[in-house]
Amino acid sequence: MLGLLARKLGMTQIFDEKGSLVPVTVLRVDPNVVIGQKNENKNGYNAVVLGVDDAKANKVTKPYAGQFPEGVAPKKRIREFRDFSKECAIGDSLGVEIFEGCRYVDVQGVSKGKGFQGVVKRYGFGGGRKTHGSKFHREPGSTGQSTYPHKTFKNVKLPGRMGREQVTTLNIRVVKIDTEKQLLLIRGAVPGINKGLVVVRAAVKKQRA
Numbered sequence: 001m002l003g004l005l006a007r008k009l010g011m012t013q014i015f016d017e018k019g020s021l022v023p024v025t026v027l028r029v030d031p032n033v034v035i036g037q038k039n040e041n042k043n044g045y046n047a048v049v050l051g052v053d054d055a056k057a058n059k060v061t062k063p064y065a066g067q068f069p070e071g072v073a074p075k076k077r078i079r080e081f082r083d084f085s086k087e088c089a090i091g092d093s094l095g096v097e098i099f100e101g102c103r104y105v106d107v108q109g110v111s112k113g114k115g116f117q118g119v120v121k122r123y124g125f126g127g128g129r130k131t132h133g134s135k136f137h138r139e140p141g142s143t144g145q146s147t148y149p150h151k152t153f154k155n156v157k158l159p160g161r162m163g164r165e166q167v168t169t170l171n172i173r174v175v176k177i178d179t180e181k182q183l184l185l186i187r188g189a190v191p192g193i194n195k196g197l198v199v200v201r202a203a204v205k206k207q208r209a
Contacts, residue, residue, distance in 0.1 A: 012193045033094075034049070113161075125141075
């Protein structure tokens with residue numbers, strides 16, 4: 001599996017080779033430095049550990065800095081990718097060029113937080129009549145029983161905090177790869193805020209080429 005840490009810059013639109021207007025999300029891939037490798041003999045599985053964004057020296061504790069090899073600056077964000085299909089060594093810097101040949105990618109990120117929301121926005125409830133005097137417009141309705149047991153069961157759809165959850169969007173088509181600027185343009189929207197960190201990996205449910 002191929003994967004990298006990227007930064008979501010926002011959305012724009014471009015024309016493809018057929019002249020059609022395509023909405024795209026722009027992802028910038030900062031240098032992903034290989035800070036560790038795991039093998040099946042020692043760890044029980046094969047994986048590569050990547051890190052991005054140098055951390056300030058006065059913000060790094062000795063235990064945290066101890067996991068980084070000599071000559072590699074401590075990173076703010078690290079991520080482990082299992083069964084990494086590209087040969088690499090500790091200290092190597094990986095960029096967007098590893099996705100050349102991939103037609104589809106999966107993007108994982110933390111969705112935008114929307115605060116405390118009701119059932120209409122959170123779950124798409126239809127609500128009641130909008131006419132005057134109904135007194136039932138956007139309420140959730142009955143949530144329990146009138147007789148024993150007098151309680152509300154678990155997993156009932158009720159108002160609550162919405163968003164700020166890990167979301168994975170599958171099978172997003174790659175429109176363009178700009179190796180010079182280290183940009184990845186993919187069709188459609190991805191989870192997360194602008195300038196937020198996302199994980200991009202080769203699609204697991206579609207062919208790469």
